[in-house]
Amino acid sequence: MDPQPLERTNPPLGEKISVSEVNAWYGAQQVLFDLSMGIRTCAVTAIIGPSGCGKTTLLRLMNRLNDRVPGARMTGLIRMDGRDINGPDVHVAELRKRVGMVFQKPNPFPGSIFDNVTFGLKIRGMVMRSFLNERVERTLRQVHLWDEVKDKLKSSALNLSGGQQQRLCLARALAVEPTVLLMDEPASSLDPINTARIEELILQLRAQHTIVIVTHNMQQAGRTSDVTAFLHKGRLIELADTATFFTNPKSPSTQDYITGRFRL
Amino acid sequence: MRPFSLFEFFERMERWVAQLGRGGLALLVRLMTITIILLALAWLGYLFWIGQARLNTEFLFGFNSVVARKAGVYPALMGSLWLLLMVFLLSFPPGLAIAVHLERGRTNRRIKHLISLNLSNLAGIPSVVYGLAGLEIFARQLNLGVCLMSAALTLALMALPTVIITCREAIRRVPAELEDGAVALGATPLQALWFQTLPTALPGILSGVMLSISRVVGEAAPLLVLGAVAFVPYAPSSVWDYFTLLPVQIFYWSNQSQPDFAPNAAAAVVILLGITLIFHLFALWIRNRWKERIHL
Ligand SMILES: Nc1ncnc2c1ncn2[C@@H]1O[C@H](COP(=O)(O)OP(=O)(O)OP(=O)(O)O)[C@@H](O)[C@H]1O
Ligand SMILES: [Mg+2]
Numbered sequence: 001m002d003p004q005p006l007e008r009t010n011p012p013l014g015e016k017i018s019v020s021e022v023n024a025w026y027g028a029q030q031v032l033f034d035l036s037m038g039i040r041t042c043a044v045t046a047i048i049g050p051s052g053c054g055k056t057t058l059l060r061l062m063n064r065l066n067d068r069v070p071g072a073r074m075t076g077l078i079r080m081d082g083r084d085i086n087g088p089d090v091h092v093a094e095l096r097k098r099v100g101m102v103f104q105k106p107n108p109f110p111g112s113i114f115d116n117v118t119f120g121l122k123i124r125g126m127v128m129r130s131f132l133n134e135r136v137e138r139t140l141r142q143v144h145l146w147d148e149v150k151d152k153l154k155s156s157a158l159n160l161s162g163g164q165q166q167r168l169c170l171a172r173a174l175a176v177e178p179t180v181l182l183m184d185e186p187a188s189s190l191d192p193i194n195t196a197r198i199e200e201l202i203l204q205l206r207a208q209h210t211i212v213i214v215t216h217n218m219q220q221a222g223r224t225s226d227v228t229a230f231l232h233k234g235r236l237i238e239l240a241d242t243a244t245f246f247t248n249p250k251s252p253s254t255q256d257y258i259t260g261r262f263r264l
Numbered sequence: 265m266r267p268f269s270l271f272e273f274f275e276r277m278e279r280w281v282a283q284l285g286r287g288g289l290a291l292l293v294r295l296m297t298i299t300i301i302l303l304a305l306a307w308l309g310y311l312f313w314i315g316q317a318r319l320n321t322e323f324l325f326g327f328n329s330v331v332a333r334k335a336g337v338y339p340a341l342m343g344s345l346w347l348l349l350m351v352f353l354l355s356f357p358p359g360l361a362i363a364v365h366l367e368r369g370r371t372n373r374r375i376k377h378l379i380s381l382n383l384s385n386l387a388g389i390p391s392v393v394y395g396l397a398g399l400e401i402f403a404r405q406l407n408l409g410v411c412l413m414s415a416a417l418t419l420a421l422m423a424l425p426t427v428i429i430t431c432r433e434a435i436r437r438v439p440a441e442l443e444d445g446a447v448a449l450g451a452t453p454l455q456a457l458w459f460q461t462l463p464t465a466l467p468g469i470l471s472g473v474m475l476s477i478s479r480v481v482g483e484a485a486p487l488l489v490l491g492a493v494a495f496v497p498y499a500p501s502s503v504w505d506y507f508t509l510l511p512v513q514i515f516y517w518s519n520q521s522q523p524d525f526a527p528n529a530a531a532a533v534v535i536l537l538g539i540t541l542i543f544h545l546f547a548l549w550i551r552n553r554w555k556e557r558i559h560l
Contacts, residue, residue, distance in 0.1 A: 169445070
């Protein structure tokens with residue numbers, strides 16, 4: 001069962017995901033307001049914005065993880081490859097199999113390192129030992145964790161450091177080869193060297209994956225992304241090609257934010 | 265005068281306790297602990313001493329008799345072991361299923377709240393009442409008669425509220441992010457629950473369940489009400505058999521006017537305690553083995 005090369009269903013400049021007029025609530029509190037944006041196919045879209053502006057919420061709407069939060073609801077339309085992901089004919093688990101996610105807070109499973117990477121494969125029915133071994137090594141090498149853990153694949157993932165756990169969670173998501181990858185601050189607890197490595201990995205993955213990355217690090221957004229979006233208080237303030245976004249932002253509040261003069 | 269500060273108050277308290285701790289307080293606490301342990305050991309030793317004449321295989325494998333020296337505990341021992349197993353099988357699966365439903369099911373939140381309230385109430389009902397309910401429902405209405413099955417059903421019913429409550433608590437201690445992680449990989453909610461949450465919660469679930477079940481099987485009252493008597497000439501060989509069990513046997517022997525039966529009662533208590541101890545050690549062992557694997 002060798003990984004199939006992913007076909008590009010859309011031309012590179014097409015939209016993999018389109019978010020239109022989305023509002024989102026937790027209980028009575030509205031956290032996203034009339035938000036519309038496209039996520040370009042096989043490109044990296046960075047989402048930046050102050051804490052609590054709704055970045056995580058937006059990501060969680062794209063793989064319908066907020067379905068699981070009691071009291072959370074949304075209106076509007078989110079389409080992936082042209083299909084409404086909230087439509088009645090969409091199988092949620094199938095959707096999530098194609099849309100991987102790396103969480104803001106590392107959440108490794110309490111099992112072994114090996115089990116963490118293979119869980120997603122196992123629920124897809126891929127259980128052949130040699131295949132699993134090969135995939136575990138490949139993905140752990142991708143996230144530059146292999147050398148640190150290759151002798152203790154059977155030991156608990158919870159014994160890893162925060163940064164190691166973060167890379168493990170990225171490996172776990174990569175192992176199942178999703179077409180879309182949602183990353184919520186994937187480098188927040190990494191040292192500079194590993195951050196650089198992960199950024200490099202993101203640039204590599206871009207060839208075959210559509211990536212959305214949330215980051216608080218402007219330089220990181222600048223280095224890794226093709227498109228950058230600025231969210232503030234649940235509204236999309238600016239969305240532009242990254243080069244334009246950082247050199248020539250239209251909105252004054254974007255300018256303040258990226259130069260660090262921002263006032264809430 | 266400076267205003268009263270709770271922060272400062274605590275700081276001073278702590279310093280004070282630490283000073284005491286260096287001297288008297290620690291010693292006092294240690295003495296109290298030792299006293300309690302010694303009392304428990306003394307009581308156990310006393311039981312051993314009284315029952316020593318009867319703590320032998322003859323007693324363990326003997327059947328009941330009107331002659332104290334000849335009476336054995338075998339039917340009661342087997343009855344208790346059967347019950348332990350049956351109550352586990354009858355209360356754990358439904359208890360866990362109900363707990364999972366209450367934690368993850370789609371039932372209206374108000375109904376769930378109502379059920380939780382009732383559960384804590386049910387857990388507080390005296391065991392005699394369960395005995396009466398068991399007698400009426402299982403022995404009479406369902407026509408099972410007084411047999412192991414109606415006893416096990418009664419005790420399972422009695423254990424169920426605590427089993428549900430402990431399972432729920434163990435499940436709730438597992439962080440929700442864990443299931444989110446599994447679901448985000450494409451697992452269905454049931455897969456996420458089964459492969460991630462439940463294994464993580466299992467040590468808590470098992471030790472809680474074992475505690476509540478061994479507690480329930482040590483009860484004499486509900487089964488006395490149900491109609492269990494001590495004088496049963498055979499060990500049960502099926503769940504429809506008539507039965508006796510250790511607590512009832514102990515109750516019966518300790519109520520005899522002849523003093524010869526006292527050693528029997530003491531020896532039976534030692535055996536009952538032994539079973540409970542083994543059961544608890546087993547629960548502890550499972551828990552620790554699991555802990556090693558999942559590090560929680
Ligand atoms: N489960 C929840 N229940 C209720 N409110 C929530 C929940 N999750 C988020 N919120 C609220 O929604 C708003 C947006 O939260 P969100 O997590 O999307 O912000 P964020 O942009 O990811 O912030 P950060 O950069 O700090 O991660 C916040 O005001 C937060 O309080
Ligand atoms: Mg966030």
